[in-house]
Amino acid sequence: MGGNGKEKNHAAELSNHFSHLKIADAIENYEDSKYVIFGVPFDNTSSYRRGSRLAPNSIRIAYDNLESFEPNYGIDLTQCKISDLGDLSVYEDVSYVLSEVEDVTRIIFNDRKIPVMIGGEHSITVGALRNLKDVSMVIIDAHSDFRDSYFDNKYNHACVTRRALEILGPNKIISVGTRSTSLEEITSPDYKKVRFITANEVRESGISNVISEIKNSISDSVYFSIDMDGIDPAYAPGVGTPEPYGLSSVDVRSILTSISDKIIGFDINEMTPLYDNGNTSMLAAKLIQDFIASREKAILNKNIK
Amino acid sequence: MGGNGKEKNHAAELSNHFSHLKIADAIENYEDSKYVIFGVPFDNTSSYRRGSRLAPNSIRIAYDNLESFEPNYGIDLTQCKISDLGDLSVYEDVSYVLSEVEDVTRIIFNDRKIPVMIGGEHSITVGALRNLKDVSMVIIDAHSDFRDSYFDNKYNHACVTRRALEILGPNKIISVGTRSTSLEEITSPDYKKVRFITANEVRESGISNVISEIKNSISDSVYFSIDMDGIDPAYAPGVGTPEPYGLSSVDVRSILTSISDKIIGFDINEMTPLYDNGNTSMLAAKLIQDFIASREKAILNKNIK
Amino acid sequence: MGGNGKEKNHAAELSNHFSHLKIADAIENYEDSKYVIFGVPFDNTSSYRRGSRLAPNSIRIAYDNLESFEPNYGIDLTQCKISDLGDLSVYEDVSYVLSEVEDVTRIIFNDRKIPVMIGGEHSITVGALRNLKDVSMVIIDAHSDFRDSYFDNKYNHACVTRRALEILGPNKIISVGTRSTSLEEITSPDYKKVRFITANEVRESGISNVISEIKNSISDSVYFSIDMDGIDPAYAPGVGTPEPYGLSSVDVRSILTSISDKIIGFDINEMTPLYDNGNTSMLAAKLIQDFIASREKAILNKNIK
Amino acid sequence: MGGNGKEKNHAAELSNHFSHLKIADAIENYEDSKYVIFGVPFDNTSSYRRGSRLAPNSIRIAYDNLESFEPNYGIDLTQCKISDLGDLSVYEDVSYVLSEVEDVTRIIFNDRKIPVMIGGEHSITVGALRNLKDVSMVIIDAHSDFRDSYFDNKYNHACVTRRALEILGPNKIISVGTRSTSLEEITSPDYKKVRFITANEVRESGISNVISEIKNSISDSVYFSIDMDGIDPAYAPGVGTPEPYGLSSVDVRSILTSISDKIIGFDINEMTPLYDNGNTSMLAAKLIQDFIASREKAILNKNIK
Amino acid sequence: MGGNGKEKNHAAELSNHFSHLKIADAIENYEDSKYVIFGVPFDNTSSYRRGSRLAPNSIRIAYDNLESFEPNYGIDLTQCKISDLGDLSVYEDVSYVLSEVEDVTRIIFNDRKIPVMIGGEHSITVGALRNLKDVSMVIIDAHSDFRDSYFDNKYNHACVTRRALEILGPNKIISVGTRSTSLEEITSPDYKKVRFITANEVRESGISNVISEIKNSISDSVYFSIDMDGIDPAYAPGVGTPEPYGLSSVDVRSILTSISDKIIGFDINEMTPLYDNGNTSMLAAKLIQDFIASREKAILNKNIK
Amino acid sequence: MGGNGKEKNHAAELSNHFSHLKIADAIENYEDSKYVIFGVPFDNTSSYRRGSRLAPNSIRIAYDNLESFEPNYGIDLTQCKISDLGDLSVYEDVSYVLSEVEDVTRIIFNDRKIPVMIGGEHSITVGALRNLKDVSMVIIDAHSDFRDSYFDNKYNHACVTRRALEILGPNKIISVGTRSTSLEEITSPDYKKVRFITANEVRESGISNVISEIKNSISDSVYFSIDMDGIDPAYAPGVGTPEPYGLSSVDVRSILTSISDKIIGFDINEMTPLYDNGNTSMLAAKLIQDFIASREKAILNKNIK
Numbered sequence A, B, C, D, E, F: 001m002g003g004n005g006k007e008k009n010h011a012a013e014l015s016n017h018f019s020h021l022k023i024a025d026a027i028e029n030y031e032d033s034k035y036v037i038f039g040v041p042f043d044n045t046s047s048y049r050r051g052s053r054l055a056p057n058s059i060r061i062a063y064d065n066l067e068s069f070e071p072n073y074g075i076d077l078t079q080c081k082i083s084d085l086g087d088l089s090v091y092e093d094v095s096y097v098l099s100e101v102e103d104v105t106r107i108i109f110n111d112r113k114i115p116v117m118i119g120g121e122h123s124i125t126v127g128a129l130r131n132l133k134d135v136s137m138v139i140i141d142a143h144s145d146f147r148d149s150y151f152d153n154k155y156n157h158a159c160v161t162r163r164a165l166e167i168l169g170p171n172k173i174i175s176v177g178t179r180s181t182s183l184e185e186i187t188s189p190d191y192k193k194v195r196f197i198t199a200n201e202v203r204e205s206g207i208s209n210v211i212s213e214i215k216n217s218i219s220d221s222v223y224f225s226i227d228m229d230g231i232d233p234a235y236a237p238g239v240g241t242p243e244p245y246g247l248s249s250v251d252v253r254s255i256l257t258s259i260s261d262k263i264i265g266f267d268i269n270e271m272t273p274l275y276d277n278g279n280t281s282m283l284a285a286k287l288i289q290d291f292i293a294s295r296e297k298a299i300l301n302k303n304i305k
């Protein structure tokens, strides 16, 4: 039994009949795509409720039930040039995973495509940021994630914003939805270098004032990172570290879609199907659609290709 | 062993000790009832998350925990002349089921009673509509349900509003909560013949403006159909096709109770206990109570019997 | 709106379209039936894992998936003259419920029919026994149920066998599968008046010796009561009081079917869908089928009607 | 083997290595504590969805994931002098349990400490109230709990507010979130002696008006009782008796924290992990933190110790 | 943005970092593989408990936890030349799916490789069989699957064995574990053309006699089809149509591994993760390993490559 | 508020009303006890299905439902002098936890008491073994746990038997139920220094021969460690790493109780309530009872105190 030409034809012929699980609207190859989706099934630094390693496929399965047409923007997602690379090969070590994410997103950024990374836990965001400078960052998160290290690990998912600050510098990061932090974090002199808009502040100021503030302070290139626990557990029950009194799903969508034309990288993370009723996977899937559809619409409106 | 008179007395005597599962306030016989509840345990055209065939009994069990007294309206539901016929005998074929629903609701409408149909999937609504003309229809739904056919089936649950339009004609149908539709549907020339009030529009206009619009456009006879997925998954997690960014449970109640005096037929559908924590069954049970109590109160206020 | 003749015809006409949830093979009326199934949705004396009140409908729903034909006996269950009365109307008080069960089963016994009672908790058995004398009783149970009273209640489900002994007298009761009892029970002078065949003894003697012993000691009329926790939790996970090291499902079937020709009353109880994966409901449903099919076959073989 | 001195040293030495499950911030002994947490794992008068007996430990496990620092108030909970006594030893009889609660809270009140009682079912509140007079009471609840007795039991959880009225007298009790009551209750002449602020009224008046009313009517000492079903099932799915159309979690927090400086006793009850996705336990845990942190902050602001 | 050479290198470079979900030991390409695994995520003719469409990925995820080394046979699965093609692209129509399965397995059979098909429902087996003649077939199944058609569909999963008989002819098929059939099936004149070894017969004869009978009657080429419901629900709770009194997992393994050297095609189906605790996925994964490891060992022993 | 004498009396008085969750029969203080139960809520080296950190309390809650009287041995467990210390205080680092277990069990062994340790994961066993020499060890496990290190950690739960061999030396350890190992492990020259009795071997030899072999090879002092995954997933579904084809629960009980008179230390581990239906907790609770009751009975028989 060998690998002669005839058999290779069979492999090719067979591949027409098969598909790997991917985001339903990701009908393009990498080369022809603008949005490059991939999963990072890693949850090794999480301690409370694990399972975010199972999220990428759970979100792909949920996405399958969404219409390709997004009526708010009049956008057909199958026209949006989306590819889905599958899941990054990961191992136990967070440093290795971050380095893999860094390598992969470097290629994608260099090709002027937009990475759409599905976690896994929040720690993975740092790998993508390492390729960036002079960009703003918007984070949705219940937690400040501002520890210098956690369990002796600087790359624990509780340290993401701190690592981001080191990479991007002061006054570049806005984190929305904060309602959990530690004394150690809040009293850090660096804490003020990030703008934490608490969930209470969103409720008090109103979402449109929050969006105005964000719009006024970001630069033209934004990395957007959604930790699903930023959203209230009523809307996103299946997360690793639920915190009451969160943002509404609609407010998170508003923030995302109001600045999507500036977004050059995107991730969504910390969802765990082990504690979900299916609706958190669905919301994560929809947020990916909202991001791409709103961005395409904004670009159409600007007559920019 | 036979069927002599003595034994028949025994059957009658026994029946005093037994009850079939029914809506707790449904203490009337059909003849003496005004509201005629029945279940349609059918979910055969559903593909994503099945299980709505199990909803009627799940809702009956949940209803059992509600008080018979509805304090918002000061109405005692046991005085409302409600009967519960049990579940329609259904088979695999949707056409057969629609024809059964048509036959049964024809009798109920002819007797000037109000059918309260518990699905099962949304497709069943079409059977009831076939008996009606010159009525308005109000639908709560996340989906436009406006496909001409789906999987080669014109009676799939994705085609309900389209079928309704064919029966009732243009400018008769208002569907509230829309946030999922396809390009094929939205570009259909018939799409404008239905008023789709999107969930976004409800949030932007406010529920009282939406209710005003509905009140201004409906006729004196309204068929009201609640696809539970119109409500946000936070409030109604156990549905077949969850869609984020939905209506609040309170807003749906407001729409329903503000026009209940004009409602001549009612259904509630697409709930599935397989994905529920029990609270969707409870909300469906309560919406049935809200409908009947608010309608009875409105009628009392009008001094109409 | 009234109750005139025309409307009554409508009620009758409607009833052709509807069915209440019942055991699928229960196609007879009470008068024409030989086996009279009914549920007793009562679990009020249970303290550990409640929910057996939900079992009757759960078992009916599972039964729906069984074939009507039982191949081990070549019996078509739809020919077995089975009726299903629905669920007994129960209230919180166990004494009331027992008295209802007593009244209902008295009628059934008097009509020379066989009650097939679906619990609900084990306590309900006592109501049926009150109508019987000079009968043997076979119980499947992990527990001796031999307390004189429990939580000040002589009718708690922990006292069933003790109450049965008081009704039927010594050397009439065999309880198979025992593996949990208290010092108070085992040292009671009455304990020896019941033959407790422990689960260990079944494993050591072998099921055929156990069946021989049972056959040798019972009289021609047997009441058979299955507490589902007699079966090992591997086969029957959804029970109120699981006990490891139980009987196999096949052994319980063997005991039941080997003496079914003598059984004049039957119940199955203590199943709770709240802790089930669906398979305990299915096993309970199948045991009902096994009982009726094996009994009918045995009667056919004896040329007895 | 004996109890000599040497061994006792071992017991003491061992105890340094062990901890019993308790609220993570409860690092004080009873004597040195101001807030005295304890569980009452009792759910025996509950009939619909049991399981609140499992809530105290479920809430302790959830609490473990909260930060000790509460950023809204800038309070470190480990500085708040909290002890956790474990769970009250309970038996089946509600009268016994109430008497135990009464004894325990008498000691705590006499020591001028604040009991923080974790149910279990709502009935337990009555035990604490028996030690109080001339205090106001604020209740969060979906139900009026105003039956005189239920299932022949005056201490059923459906009678809590009625019992409270008998103890505290008229115009002392405000119950917020009401949306379920019976005709018997609402027509009782005593019903007006309690101020029931319905969930509808909260939505219509706005939460700040509600809080103003509460502040204006309470005395300087308030007992605060949270029946978790007062909160909407979207935020608190795991409760024994869910009722749609409830209060938001944020509104309940606002009421609680706005008057926490006057609270001299607190309980939280009716949560059941059997129907939870983990988020109801977390919300209950957080409400305990909100209570203590906001109270400590208010006291700091008043320069009162 | 285009598709120039440089970008294509990037796509290739990226692909080194990614993998699609596949059976962990499937480290070969199609050309170099001997065992060709693929999923068929189709469950459209199933009516009772759907969800087998989700089984292929659930089994792949479970497989990930198995050691690559199979100690019973001393075989390292990574040396067994296994490929995993992913999941067949399926649509709603069973005829289309069967035709796809037929096309794909024809190529695999022609390349003298062994298809290892993961369902989805049992109906898919028929597609593979269409390529075969002069082979024996061994089926593990609780059901005779011998209806001529079901719900007007000859390719329903209840008709698999009947269709197989039409393809393979009489005395070629052995189905083990039968315990559910209908009168219509068992009285069909064709029923005797298949050897149904009931689960009872397995228990009575003993598994080694059953294996001897199978070995004596099969030809040198065998197609092996495992409907997971053949196994008792204690071992395989997560199936679409559970039937009590089934085969033990060990007996099914014994049958499979005793003849694996003759197996030229294999499938495993009817597992549904929606009703599973994870252990049915794991058992299905292990049976795939058992098949391949035992077959490789048998071939090694025969000095056949 | 201080710590004066009067208040201390209150603390003591209060403690009479409270209990911490413990094994129901553990009514003794440490000093007066012979069996010292404690939990080790640690699962940090587990990667597949976490949650064994939640097992100690889950097992305590299940135990609550067992009778104190064990009828197989005629032993009243409340007479067996059992204490429950609660849960060891653990942190993230496995080395720290092992050192804590070592310290605690050293004290217990020195006091000639028997530690009964409830995991948590299997890794914890090593801490207890460090205090022992010249003892035999019997392990129940599906896995050989014989890796030298895993994820760079010599104390991972996959290395337990290897570490045990280093401590106890060759020919001292018997591990029963093996069915998963790696090539690296089985080819290690040290593998033969442990007697691995595979699950297949148990089925082929019969449990009594296995027990004879064990009795013949052990010394007078035995440490017994039960990894719950040694038992088949049918009986123990809630484990971290399920493996099909395991031991029956009855066989594991037989092994344990046949040598319990020689056991000087005992642990039970790897149970996880997150994947359980409640029955694995119950089986673990019962195995603790079986151990103590059978050991006490054996000692009684020997007239040894």
Ligand SMILES: [Mn+2]
Binding pocket: A122, A141, A143, A145, A157, A160, A227, A270
């Ligand atoms: Mn985060």
Ligand SMILES: [Mn+2]
Binding pocket: A141, A142, A143, A227, A229, A230, A241, A270
């Ligand atoms: Mn977070």
Ligand SMILES: [Mn+2]
Binding pocket: B122, B141, B143, B145, B157, B160, B227, B270
């Ligand atoms: Mn619809």
Ligand SMILES: [Mn+2]
Binding pocket: B141, B142, B143, B227, B229, B230, B241, B270
């Ligand atoms: Mn819909």
Ligand SMILES: [Mn+2]
Binding pocket: C122, C141, C143, C145, C157, C160, C227, C270
């Ligand atoms: Mn019993």
Ligand SMILES: [Mn+2]
Binding pocket: C141, C142, C143, C227, C229, C230, C241, C270
């Ligand atoms: Mn029992």
Ligand SMILES: [Mn+2]
Binding pocket: D122, D141, D143, D145, D157, D160, D227, D270
């Ligand atoms: Mn209450």
Ligand SMILES: [Mn+2]
Binding pocket: D141, D142, D143, D227, D229, D230, D241, D270
């Ligand atoms: Mn309440």
Ligand SMILES: [Mn+2]
Binding pocket: E122, E141, E143, E145, E157, E160, E227, E270
């Ligand atoms: Mn089949």
Ligand SMILES: [Mn+2]
Binding pocket: E141, E142, E143, E227, E229, E230, E241, E270
């Ligand atoms: Mn089958």
Ligand SMILES: [Mn+2]
Binding pocket: F122, F141, F143, F145, F157, F160, F227, F270
């Ligand atoms: Mn182990």
Ligand SMILES: [Mn+2]
Binding pocket: F141, F142, F143, F227, F229, F230, F241, F270
């Ligand atoms: Mn293991």
